[in-house]
Amino acid sequence: MDIRQLQYFLAIVDRGGYNRAAAALYVSQPSLSQAVRALEHDLGSELFHRIGRRAVLTEAGRALIEPARAAVRSLETARASVAAVHELRTGRLDVASMPSQAVEPLTTLIRIYSHRYPGVVVSVKAVFTAREVIDAVRTGTVELGLLACAGPLPEKEVSTLALKQQRFVLLVPPDDPLAGRFSVAREELSGRRLIVGQRGTGMRAYVDSLHEQGVAFEVATEIEHRVALLPLVxxxxxxxxxxxxxxxxxxxxxxxxxxxxxxxxLNIGLASRRGALSPAASAFLATARAEPGGC
Incomplete structure (x- = not known):
C-alpha cells in the first residue's frame, strides 16, 4: 500500500466514479483501476462494487475513507511543514464554508491571507449546514471550516475559534414599500412572499421559527443556490x-x-481539526485571530 493508491481511492469516492476521478487526477482510467486493484489486493478486500459505470463503496471501502483521509492529510502536513521553512511560498489550504459565511467573513480572510501568502492556493468547498462543516473537518476532507449556528459553537468533535455574530436582515427591492426604512418588525413580514433556503441551515431555521410564532408569510421560492438570492429579490x-x-x-x-x-x-466560528495543522492552516487561523472583532 502506498499514499498514491489512497489518493486514487479517495478521488473515486469524491468524484463518484473512475472516469471522473481519472480526469481529475490526469491519469488514464486503466492506470487508476490497476492502482485500486493493487490496493484491494494488499487489503484483502474489495473496496468498490462495479455496477456499470458506477463505483459503489463496499463496507470495507466505507471503513477505509476516514483513515485514508487521515493518512493523506498527514503526508500533506509533513510536506507543508518542510515548505514552511521557505515561509509558505507555496502550498494549498482546503476550507469548507456555508454559503453566507463564504460572502463574509471568508472573503475578508482570504483577501488578507492571500496578500500575506500569495503562493498558497486556498480551495473552498461549498457545504450548506454546520453539520456538514464539522464532518468535513473531522474526517480530514478539509482542514478548516466556517460555520454558523444559533446556539453555542461546537467543541466536541472539532476545535472552534469564535468570530463575530451575524444578525438577520431583510433584503428588499428598491421599489418595495419598505425600501425607505432602516428596520422592520418581524410581524410586518406577515402576508409577504419570502425566498427561503433549504432546511438544515440557520437562515431557514430562523424563518421557520417566525412562522411558528404566527408570522404568516408565504414561501415564494425555496432555493439552495444562494447566488440567485439577490437576482430574485x-x-x-x-x-x-x-x-x-x-x-x-x-x-x-x-x-x-x-x-x-x-x-x-447567528454565532460564526472557524472550525479546525484537533491535533497538528499544516503551516498553511495555522497561518489562516492566526489571520482570523488577528482581525478586530473576529473579522
Missing part, C-alpha cells in the same frame, strides 16, 4: 431573510437591507 419575486454578511454586496447590487427587530443573530 431584485426581480420582485419576493423578499429574503439573510445574515448581515450580505449587506455590502446587496447594497452594491441595488437592493435595500433592513434590520429585523427584535435582533436575532
Amino acid at each position: 431584485l426581480a420582485g419575486v419576493g423578499l429574503a431573510v439573510v445574515t448581515e454578511s450580505w449587506r455590502n454586496l446587496a447594497h452594491r447590487a441595488g437592493a435595500r437591507v433592513l434590520n429585523i427587530e427584535p435582533a436575532t443573530a
